[in-house]
Amino acid sequence: MLIKRLATDRPDELLLARRKWLAQCLKAGAGTVVLTLAGPQIAAGAGIVAVRVWPAEDYTRVTIESDQRLAAVHTMVRNPDRLVVDIDGLDLSPTLRELVAKITPNDPYIQSVRVGQNRPRVVRLVFDLKEDISPQVFTLGPIGQYQNRLVFDLYPVNPPDPLWKLVRETEDKQRRFASTPATEGADSVAGAPSSSEEDAIAALVRQFEDQAKTPATPPLPANPPVAATKPKPPAGTAPTPPQAPLAQDKAGKSDPSDDPAPSRFKMRRLLTVAIDPGHGGEDPGAIGAAGSREKDVVLQIAKRLRAKIDAQPNMRAMMTRDADFFVPLNVRVQKARRVKADLFVSIHADAFVKPEARGASVFALSERGASSSAARWLANKENAADLIGGANLNKDAQVARVLLDLSTTAQINDSLRVGKAVLAEIGGMHQLHKPHVEQAGFAVLKAPDIPSILIETAFISNPEEERKLNDEAHQEQLANAILRGIRGYFARNPPLARSPSV
Ligand SMILES: [Zn+2]
Numbered sequence: 001m002l003i004k005r006l007a008t009d010r011p012d013e014l015l016l017a018r019r020k021w022l023a024q025c026l027k028a029g030a031g032t033v034v035l036t037l038a039g040p041q042i043a044a045g046a047g048i049v050a051v052r053v054w055p056a057e058d059y060t061r062v063t064i065e066s067d068q069r070l071a072a073v074h075t076m077v078r079n080p081d082r083l084v085v086d087i088d089g090l091d092l093s094p095t096l097r098e099l100v101a102k103i104t105p106n107d108p109y110i111q112s113v114r115v116g117q118n119r120p121r122v123v124r125l126v127f128d129l130k131e132d133i134s135p136q137v138f139t140l141g142p143i144g145q146y147q148n149r150l151v152f153d154l155y156p157v158n159p160p161d162p163l164w165k166l167v168r169e170t171e172d173k174q175r176r177f178a179s180t181p182a183t184e185g186a187d188s189v190a191g192a193p194s195s196s197e198e199d200a201i202a203a204l205v206r207q208f209e210d211q212a213k214t215p216a217t218p219p220l221p222a223n224p225p226v227a228a229t230k231p232k233p234p235a236g237t238a239p240t241p242p243q244a245p246l247a248q249d250k251a252g253k254s255d256p257s258d259d260p261a262p263s264r265f266k267m268r269r270l271l272t273v274a275i276d277p278g279h280g281g282e283d284p285g286a287i288g289a290a291g292s293r294e295k296d297v298v299l300q301i302a303k304r305l306r307a308k309i310d311a312q313p314n315m316r317a318m319m320t321r322d323a324d325f326f327v328p329l330n331v332r333v334q335k336a337r338r339v340k341a342d343l344f345v346s347i348h349a350d351a352f353v354k355p356e357a358r359g360a361s362v363f364a365l366s367e368r369g370a371s372s373s374a375a376r377w378l379a380n381k382e383n384a385a386d387l388i389g390g391a392n393l394n395k396d397a398q399v400a401r402v403l404l405d406l407s408t409t410a411q412i413n414d415s416l417r418v419g420k421a422v423l424a425e426i427g428g429m430h431q432l433h434k435p436h437v438e439q440a441g442f443a444v445l446k447a448p449d450i451p452s453i454l455i456e457t458a459f460i461s462n463p464e465e466e467r468k469l470n471d472e473a474h475q476e477q478l479a480n481a482i483l484r485g486i487r488g489y490f491a492r493n494p495p496l497a498r499s500p501s502v
Pocket of ligand 1 (some may be wrong): 092278279285286348349350382
């Protein structure tokens, strides 16, 4: 998931970095053009319970839920692009036909679907595609409210890169912030010293675009100081705007006399906050007595928080999901690491066995054991999201295992600090469930290099809190409190420059 230091300023390198990321994303999915899911118990006259479609930019999922396990064979057909699926042991039913109407025009990948009885007891689905896709097809056994599920995940061949997207969306803001000298005193806004590849990429995007925009003007200095090479201002060209050093001289031998960038313009980068709305897609999270779903209210709160973070001069937000679709826990962590987030904030609103349970809680990771049995119970429940939401275990298990062993004491200590700051702010406006930051083994908090907290904003199982969670003014107050906590934490603990190898 990491990119190497870019040693040159050529736009080709930018594309190369992006391709590498895409190749890594696709590794698990490549080569599975045809996959047979036949198992020992092939359905004989299975009944379809429901069909569901979850379109999203990351991927579109189609789920067929049935009372027996289904066996399917799929293949990609070109010109035009189609995914053809034959499901064995099945007769066409009205529920299955509903799939046709469930494909929406805004689906990024599916144009339409055709459903037909191909031969006796074999139903054929033909997905007409908007672009080439890389399909993942797998089955899930019964769990929670679900019976057997046959899942088609339609991934784009070139998946969206969260870093690329973030850099493109925030490059103007980053440029403004970087060229504003830091002020001393209470009104200073924290940033972080810049030495990451992320900023090197931003510089490349900038240079590439500037050149494209102004072909008639003299070229910019050929080498922005991305790596150890010092730029040589070309003689006879117009003075260039002050440019910040994007990375320190590796050997530390910088000589101020020939450094064209005055130190007062030392580059600061925006603080990046990864916001992680819990659950999504097939995983509704907890459900309140009045029917509110955790996945919906936390997405609303997360979007409010994103707007507030993006309105700060020194911060930018990246959301692990901004729509209603399933994101495996380890992918949430990967996305945050990909954008080199300075902070990871997961937002939830869970249920408890007792409806009278109330108040907000904040959690950090625990290396061993949990701080209370309730914290352990909740972590187990949250970690089951992949089972309910439907992770493709063949694809995701390996990454999840690697993450398990990377937690660090430093990360946990930082997470406790953030947690304390956020808890204090939420406590100022809202009842707390516990007055201190709790700890347990939450899988989503395991980025070894990012302080990570999980906020249980309220208990959706408590009718009064369920009502508040749906209330716009309350959502605003919560988002404001979380933002104040984050700002307070950054003011006291400005992130250090990141080592390029992290
Ligand atoms: Zn949750």
